[in-house]
Amino acid sequence: MSVPEVYSIAQTPVTCHAFNANRSQVALSLNDNKAYIYVNQGEGWAVTETLAEHDKAITSIDWAPASNRIVTASQDRNAYVWSQSPDPLTGALVWKPTLVLLRINRAATFVRWSPNEDKFAVASGARAIAICSFDPENNWWVAKQLKKPIRSTVLSVDWHPNNVLLAAGSADMKARVFSAYIKDVDKRPTPTVWGEKLPFNTICGEYASPAGGWVHAVGFSPSGDVLAFASHDSSINIVYPGGPTIYNIRISTLPYVTLTWTTEGSIVAAGHDCQPMVFSGSEAGWALVGTLDDTTSGGTKFTAKTGTVGRLNSTAFNTFRNADTRGHAGGGDVVGDTELLTVHQNTITSVRPYEVGRDGAVKRVSTSGVDGKLVIWDVAAVSVGGVAGRLGAMRI
Numbered sequence: 001m002s003v004p005e006v007y008s009i010a011q012t013p014v015t016c017h018a019f020n021a022n023r024s025q026v027a028l029s030l031n032d033n034k035a036y037i038y039v040n041q042g043e044g045w046a047v048t049e050t051l052a053e054h055d056k057a058i059t060s061i062d063w064a065p066a067s068n069r070i071v072t073a074s075q076d077r078n079a080y081v082w083s084q085s086p087d088p089l090t091g092a093l094v095w096k097p098t099l100v101l102l103r104i105n106r107a108a109t110f111v112r113w114s115p116n117e118d119k120f121a122v123a124s125g126a127r128a129i130a131i132c133s134f135d136p137e138n139n140w141w142v143a144k145q146l147k148k149p150i151r152s153t154v155l156s157v158d159w160h161p162n163n164v165l166l167a168a169g170s171a172d173m174k175a176r177v178f179s180a181y182i183k184d185v186d187k188r189p190t191p192t193v194w195g196e197k198l199p200f201n202t203i204c205g206e207y208a209s210p211a212g213g214w215v216h217a218v219g220f221s222p223s224g225d226v227l228a229f230a231s232h233d234s235s236i237n238i239v240y241p242g243g244p245t246i247y248n249i250r251i252s253t254l255p256y257v258t259l260t261w262t263t264e265g266s267i268v269a270a271g272h273d274c275q276p277m278v279f280s281g282s283e284a285g286w287a288l289v290g291t292l293d294d295t296t297s298g299g300t301k302f303t304a305k306t307g308t309v310g311r312l313n314s315t316a317f318n319t320f321r322n323a324d325t326r327g328h329a330g331g332g333d334v335v336g337d338t339e340l341l342t343v344h345q346n347t348i349t350s351v352r353p354y355e356v357g358r359d360g361a362v363k364r365v366s367t368s369g370v371d372g373k374l375v376i377w378d379v380a381a382v383s384v385g386g387v388a389g390r391l392g393a394m395r396i
Contacts, residue, residue, distance in 0.1 A: 009374050014030060015031050017352070017366065018352070020068065023354065023355070025038065033055060034054070037050075051080075053097045059108060059109050060112075062113050065117075072111070079100040079108055082096065099141070100132055102124070103145065104130060109156075119134075119182065121166055121180065124154060129145065129146040129150070129168055131143060146178050152172035153171040160220050162189045163186060164186055165180070165192070165224070167220055173215065178204065179198035181199060207239055212233055216256065217258050218259075221261050228261065230269055234252070245283060249287070257347070258350050265281060270367055274342045276365070276367055278290050344373055345373070346370035348367050351366070363378070365379055
């Protein structure tokens with residue numbers, strides 16, 4: 001099993017990250033009002049640029065691979081598009097911001113470029129999603145807002161491959177699919193399983209997990225025909241709108257807050273349990289099949305005693321576990337006083353595709369976490385010890 005590449009970036013949380021096209025640079029938010037661009041120097045990463053324009057903490061970053069533009073969203077209710085241009089004095093390329101007119105009165109929470117990179121979506125606490133496109137006459141980005149029927153903070157968004165449909169997860173316990181069609185920007189989309197006539201703000205689907213809970217993460221499959229979302233009720237839901245079928249997988253660990261598809265039948269999800277987990281399936285059914293953490297060599301393992309992954313391995317925890325499961329007190333094998341049995345030592349905040357093969361399948365993914373680490377995982381190296389087949393999907 002291949003060993004993941006682990007980089008200790010900072011002593012502060014890495015709240016989000018985004019790589020450039022050739023993966024030589026990465027933009028990070030370190031829980032403050034600046035975006036930091038790191039360059040790969042072989043054995044590690046070093047800061048080369050600091051993008052400072054926001055007044056409050058940056059909540060999300062996305063880097064467009066083709067146009068090489070970075071978009072940042074912040075708690076200051078603003079977003080900026082950063083592009084490189086020559087400095088008039090030195091001629092060196094420098095990052096310069098372009099204003100985005102979001103027209104929101106609450107924090108911006110999440111941002112993603114569309115596949116064609118001609119617009120982007122900004123989620124917010126204002127119960128709205130700003131769909132932003134460029135206005136060349138005024139040299140700024142203007143927004144049209146998706147509002148109804150959102151009833152609370154939007155926590156995540158993801159674009160359909162057709163550049164028109166947008167999935168959104170919200171704190172009102174719903175995952176929705178909207179049409180973000182803009183007449184002067186988009187070509188008329190071809191019919192999909194989500195619908196045919198798609199004027200702006202058309203609701204193409206609305207879903208919730210059986211137990212409810214904030215929808216932390218949403219994602220379209222590579223084809224765009226399937227939707228996955230993760231809820232705070234510790235569940236993953238897979239939606240087949242053409243069925244219609246929804247598979248609900250309840251997990252026995254802490255909730256996931258981020259996910260990404262790697263193939264049409266595979267998802268990597270991560271969150272508060274500090275370990276990226278792999279789900280696999282098809283329209284016939286879904287199941288949790290394993291973890292990207294190496295469960296057989298050093299540092300990380302599946303603990304059969306508790307049936308959980310990535311739990312705290314402290315003296316106090318082991319004492320409580322033994323008293324609960326065996327009826328007596330006693331310590332356990334202690335890795336460290338408060339050390340986790342996972343690569344990440346705190347919540348994973350973001351998981352994103354890192355390397356895509358010629359067949360379109362994601363070969364490697366990257367994760368960032370509250371522990372200040374950036375980790376690159378081999379998707380093919382799935383450890384199934386003790387986990388495979390443990391949790392199947394319930395069809396609803």
